[in-house]
Amino acid sequence: MPAEIAQRQIDDRIEVRANTLNETDRTVEVVWSAGAAVRRYSYAEGPYFEELSLDPKHVRMDRFNSMSLLDSHDAYSMDNRIGVVVAGSVRFSPGKAFARVRLSRNARGEALFQDLRDGMPFPVSVGYRIHSFEKTEGEGDKLPTLRAIDWEPLELSAVPIPADAGAHSRKDQNMPQANATGRRPEDTTTTTDPDTAARSAVENPQPSTRDIAAEATRAERARVTEVTALGQRFDMGDDFIRQHVAAGTTPAEFRNAITEHRIAEQERTWSFPHIETSGMQDEVDTRRAMITNAILHSHGVIPDGELLEGAREWRGMDTLTIARETLRLQGERGLGGPHEIARRAFHATSDFPMILSNVADATLMNAYTRVAEQNTFQLFANRNVLPDFRDATVFELGAAPDLLPVNEHGEFKRGTMKESSEKFSLGTYGRVIGFTRQMLINDKLGAFMGAVAQWGSKVAKLEGDVVWNIIINNAKLSDGKGIFHADHKNLAASGSYLTTAAVLAGRKAMRKQTDIDGNQISLAPAYLFVGTELEIEAQKMVAAQYAPTKPEDVTPTLIKGLTPVYEPRIDQIGDFAWFLFANQTGTMGRGVQYAYLAGNEAPFTENRVGFEVDGMQFKIRHDFGAGVTDHRFGYKNAGAAPA
Numbered sequence: 001m002p003a004e005i006a007q008r009q010i011d012d013r014i015e016v017r018a019n020t021l022n023e024t025d026r027t028v029e030v031v032w033s034a035g036a037a038v039r040r041y042s043y044a045e046g047p048y049f050e051e052l053s054l055d056p057k058h059v060r061m062d063r064f065n066s067m068s069l070l071d072s073h074d075a076y077s078m079d080n081r082i083g084v085v086v087a088g089s090v091r092f093s094p095g096k097a098f099a100r101v102r103l104s105r106n107a108r109g110e111a112l113f114q115d116l117r118d119g120m121p122f123p124v125s126v127g128y129r130i131h132s133f134e135k136t137e138g139e140g141d142k143l144p145t146l147r148a149i150d151w152e153p154l155e156l157s158a159v160p161i162p163a164d165a166g167a168h169s170r171k172d173q174n175m176p177q178a179n180a181t182g183r184r185p186e187d188t189t190t191t192t193d194p195d196t197a198a199r200s201a202v203e204n205p206q207p208s209t210r211d212i213a214a215e216a217t218r219a220e221r222a223r224v225t226e227v228t229a230l231g232q233r234f235d236m237g238d239d240f241i242r243q244h245v246a247a248g249t250t251p252a253e254f255r256n257a258i259t260e261h262r263i264a265e266q267e268r269t270w271s272f273p274h275i276e277t278s279g280m281q282d283e284v285d286t287r288r289a290m291i292t293n294a295i296l297h298s299h300g301v302i303p304d305g306e307l308l309e310g311a312r313e314w315r316g317m318d319t320l321t322i323a324r325e326t327l328r329l330q331g332e333r334g335l336g337g338p339h340e341i342a343r344r345a346f347h348a349t350s351d352f353p354m355i356l357s358n359v360a361d362a363t364l365m366n367a368y369t370r371v372a373e374q375n376t377f378q379l380f381a382n383r384n385v386l387p388d389f390r391d392a393t394v395f396e397l398g399a400a401p402d403l404l405p406v407n408e409h410g411e412f413k414r415g416t417m418k419e420s421s422e423k424f425s426l427g428t429y430g431r432v433i434g435f436t437r438q439m440l441i442n443d444k445l446g447a448f449m450g451a452v453a454q455w456g457s458k459v460a461k462l463e464g465d466v467v468w469n470i471i472i473n474n475a476k477l478s479d480g481k482g483i484f485h486a487d488h489k490n491l492a493a494s495g496s497y498l499t500t501a502a503v504l505a506g507r508k509a510m511r512k513q514t515d516i517d518g519n520q521i522s523l524a525p526a527y528l529f530v531g532t533e534l535e536i537e538a539q540k541m542v543a544a545q546y547a548p549t550k551p552e553d554v555t556p557t558l559i560k561g562l563t564p565v566y567e568p569r570i571d572q573i574g575d576f577a578w579f580l581f582a583n584q585t586g587t588m589g590r591g592v593q594y595a596y597l598a599g600n601e602a603p604f605t606e607n608r609v610g611f612e613v614d615g616m617q618f619k620i621r622h623d624f625g626a627g628v629t630d631h632r633f634g635y636k637n638a639g640a641a642p643a
Contacts, residue, residue: 367456495638531570576639591633
């Protein structure tokens with residue numbers, strides 16, 4: 001799995017310790033993570049368990065300095081900010097992470113504060129982003145576990161029900177109050193507008209027995225249908241469903257019964273927060289994964305063999321239909337024109353932005369990986385992962401001093417070791433693109449994915465350009481001389497055409513290279529790099545398929561052992577330039593270095609519902625750098641036209 005890089009929300013017990021309330025400063029302590037395992041699903045991994053490490057070294061703490069307490073993970077407006085996490089209050093104990101939150105004096109904050117004063121704690125949910133996983137395969141048929149060893153809490157939220165908080169809060173915001181019969185309008189399938197109701201009261205003051213019976217029958221069928229669907233959705237079991245159908249439980253009451261039943265079950269298994277959340281959240285995650293998989297398949301990002309069974313029903317839908325259906329499945333009305341559906345689909349708590357984000361990530365990585373695999377610099381350059389953006393210093397120690405005989409007095413003589421150092425660092429590259437409301441309505445998702453794929457290809461090409469610019473421009477080392485220089489004994493005295501004699505001369509020069517102590521390192525070339533003009537010639541030289549007529553025309557085995565590599569960037573030097581490079585094993589870490597930022601070894605995307613763009617904005621960021629730390633890794637011949 002990618003060091004999963006999408007933002008998550010999870011109710012991770014998510015315990016408010018009401019007895020820690022300080023009324024003077026309006027603070028209370030919460031347990032914001034218990035580190036238990038949650039069942040998840042992704043199109044890349046399939047089902048798995050996700051576990052958050054509570055080792056402080058694995059948690060990025062920077063955001064706690066100004067972290068918000070939100071209402072139901074709604075980050076769309078400051079109106080939903082109901083408090084803050086007190087800076088410096090985070091602490092860890094075995095199995096739990098604690099923090100203090102200060103409640104705002106706005107209306108929602110005041111309501112929660114009063115609840116706490118009355119002894120009523122509120123559920124809490126944490127939103128976070130994972131940067132790096134550690135995977136452990138499950139034994140037998142058990143699911144694997146992906147343990148987050150580099151993760152970043154983004155916000156804490158107060159939620160009405162500790163599961164799928166965003167979806168429930170949307171429905172609860174507009175939920176009507178119970179009427180005089182104790183039944184909410186949502187519990188029946190028929191509604192009547194006020195004018196019609198007034199006329200009906202005048203014209204039919206005494207409805208017929210048949211009408212009453214028909215209405216009751218329709219209401220009962222609707223109740224049974226919704227209760228059964230809810231029970232099956234949350235896997236409550238046939239006996240549980242039948243019991244509540246027979247008891248006349250309304251859908252609203254049945255939702256509460258599901259929550260209470262799961263709480264009771266989880267308290268018995270000592271895993272209340274994560275198991276409760278996984279049951280409801282997994283259904284949402286699975287739906288998002290199926291839709292993502294269908295979109296990726298329909299646009300050719302993944303092959304036929306990777307189309308999941310549950311994704312087939314989404315396969316032929318246009319983008320606006322998908323947006324409409326996701327709203328409906330979240331419990332919202334799917335009615336409205338295209339512009340209304342687009343507006344609601346881009347809301348921060350909707351499924352659609354998460355699905356679009358998953359599609360963008362997968363499209364980007366697919367294109368990036370495909371092109372990155374063709375980068376030739378990986379054959380001879382050395383890969384690094386750096387913790388930050390400071391200059392990285394690579395030291396080369398000289399050989400250990402030779403051992404000398406110990407004299408008759410038992411005296412050991414001291415020796416010294418020489419060292420040299422070169423530096424390089426990371427750079428950050430990025431762009432922003434938008435998926436607009438008009439693109440959604442006009443079903444231009446394919447065009448958007450095409451642009452994202454071009455991003456991925458260009459990121460991989462950027463890596464190649466950054467590394468090869470070091471070679472093409474003959475970057476200078478700390479001695480003030482270029483990599484390939486006569487004093488470094490890795491540059492042909494004069495350019496020559498690609499011939500057996502010239503290649504053997506280059507190989508001999510590499511063999512004679514010495515370390516900083518003057519000891520021969522026996523460096524051998526593994527690759528023959530050429531540009532466009534010499535591509536065929538290099539293959540012919542190495543293959544040696546022609547029959548020699550004279551002994552001196554026999555191609556040496558040492559040249560046959562080289563791998564010819566075509567690199568178009570070499571054309572920038574000259575039509576006939578060529579290089580010999582050793583592989584990483586031969587250089588023992590010397591030479592060209594390339595590096596990624598730890599936790600971001602691939603392109604990283606962020607997104608938001610934007611004001612500048614009437615839709616969603618996507619930002620791609622890539623942290624990458626390259627440098628050279630030694631000249632003892634290759635040989636250059638500037639080349640010359642054939643005689």
